[in-house]
Amino acid sequence: MTTLIRLEILRTLRNKRYLMFTLLYPALLYVFFISAYSGGTVAGGVPAKSYFMVSMATFGAVGAVLTGSAQRISLERKSGWVRQLRLTALPGRAYTLGKIASCAVTTLPAIAVVFAIGAVEGVRLPAAQWLGLALALWLGSFVFAALGVALGYAAEPDAVQPAVMIVYMLMALFGGTWFPVSDSLKAFARFNPVYLYNQLAGFTRPGQSLDTGAVAGLAGFLVVFVAAAAVLYRRDSKAA
C-alpha cells in the first residue's frame, strides 16, 4: 500500500495543474490582497496580511484536496484505473486511503508557500504558533479530503468537476476566504466547513484561544463526510 501512496504523491507533485491551482494561484492572490490593502486591516481589525495568509492557505489546501480526491477519483473510475486496481492484490480500501494520504501530503506545500510569503511580508508569530497554525490547518484539510472522496464516488467526472467548483466557490465566498463574514451571516456560516476551517486560526490573535466550537463543528462534518464517502464507495464497488 505504501507503494501506491508513494506513487500517488509523486504523480500529484508532477501534475502541472496541481502546481498552478493549489500552489501558484493562492500565492499570487495572497500577494495581490496584501498590495490591495496596502498594509491596512480587514473588518474586525485584523491585519490584512495575517487574515489573508490564513484564508489563502485554507483556500489552497481545500483546492488541493478537492481536486486531488474528487476529480481524480471520478476520472479514474471512468478511465477504469479503479477497476484495474481491483484486479490486484491490494485491498479495495487501499485506493481511497492512498488518495487521502497523498492529499494530506500535498496540502502541506500549499500551506507552506503561503506561510513563507506571509513571513517575508512581515507576519510575525511565535515559533510555536507558526507550527500550531500549520498543524491546525493541515489536520483541518482532512475534512475536505473526506468530502472530496464522497464527491468523487458520487458521480461521473462531467458532473463532479462543476459540482466541486460550485461547492468550493460558494463555501469560500461565505466562509471568509475573500472577506470576513459579516455578523448577520455568522449564524449561517456555522454550517459552512470552510468558515469553521478559517476559524481554526483564531488562536493566533492576541488574547484568544482555540475556537473549540469550530473544532467540534469540523469534527461533525468529518463524521458526515466519511459516512457519505463510505456509503458511496460501497455502492461503487458493487457496480464496478
Add this chain to the structure above:
Amino acid sequence: MRTRTGTDEVAAFRGVSKSYGTVDAVSGLDLVLRPGETVALLGPNGAGKSSSLDLLLGLREPDRGSVELFGGPPRAAIEAGRVGAMLQSGGLMNDVKVAELVAFACAIHPRGHRPEQVLADAGITELAGRRVDRLSGGQEQRVRFALAVAGANDLIVLDEPTTGMDVSVRQAFWATMRAQADAGRTVLFATHYLEEADSIADRVLVLHKGRLIADGTSAEIKAKAGARRIAFELHPSDGPVEERLLRSLPGTVSLDVTGRPDGVRTVRIRSTDADADVAALYRAGLYPRGLEVTGLGLEQAFLTITGEHDAAITGEHDAAGRSEFAKESAR
C-alpha cells in the same frame, strides 16, 4: 509440453446468470477451466464475454449460481496473486512513467517478478521512460498486458488483448502469450479475431446472447458448423438430377442451388463430411463439373453456429442452413 493435471479446477461457473435490467447478459452458464488450457472466448459484441469475465474476476456478483476461482471466491484468488487480468475497461494511472507503473504492479503482487523482466516480456522496454498518458492505443495495450503478467500468476485473463495493435505487434504479443501458456499457465482470452482463437487456443468457447453454445477444439467447432464447402456445376447434358438426391447426401448441413437460363445449375453444399458427400455424388452417377472442396474458416463456422442458435431460439426449427437456403434462393 502442456499437461492437464487431473481434476483441478482453475475456474468454475455453475449455473451462473446475470442480468442488467431486462437484458440477460449471462444466462445459465456452466463452465470449468482446467490447468494449462489456453481457452478462447468467442462471441459477437453483446454476447456476454466481458460480463462473464467480470463475474469470473469478482468485479460483479452473479444474480444466480456461483463463480469460483481455484476453488474459492474470486477475490481470494486475486489477493493471493494467482490471477492476472487485462480488461478492455481497465484504465491506467496517469502522470507516471511506464517503468514506475510496472514497478508498482510488481511490488504489490504477492509473487511479483522483477520490473525489468516484465518490461522485456511485454516488449515495452523501450517505452519505460515514457509517460503513460502519452502512449498510443497499441502501446497502452502492451502496458496493460505488462500489468497482467507482473507476477507469477496461475491464470491470465485477457479481454480482446490485441485491439489497437498492428499486425507485427500482434504476432509478438501472441508469441509472448504462448510462452506464458507453455510455462503451465492457464490462459483465457476473449477475442473478435477468429484466427487468433483458431491458431492459439486449444479450446474454444462460443458465447452467444449470454449462453455457451459451443465448447471444443477449433476443429470440433468447425466440424459442428459443417466445416467444408463443396461447390460444383451440373450441366443438363450430363442428365437430370433431382434436388432431393443432393439433400440426402450424408454430411450436408446446407444446400444452395442456383440455376442459369441455359440450364446449368451451380450447387453449393456446406458439409460436415465432405469426403463422404463427394464419394456419394459419384456413386449416384452424377458428373459434378468444376468440383471444389474448401475448408471453412472458424469465422464462417462461428457465424453458422450463432445463426443456428438464433434460429432455434426464435422458434424456427429449420436448421440455419435451410433458412439460409431459402433466403438465398429467393434472391
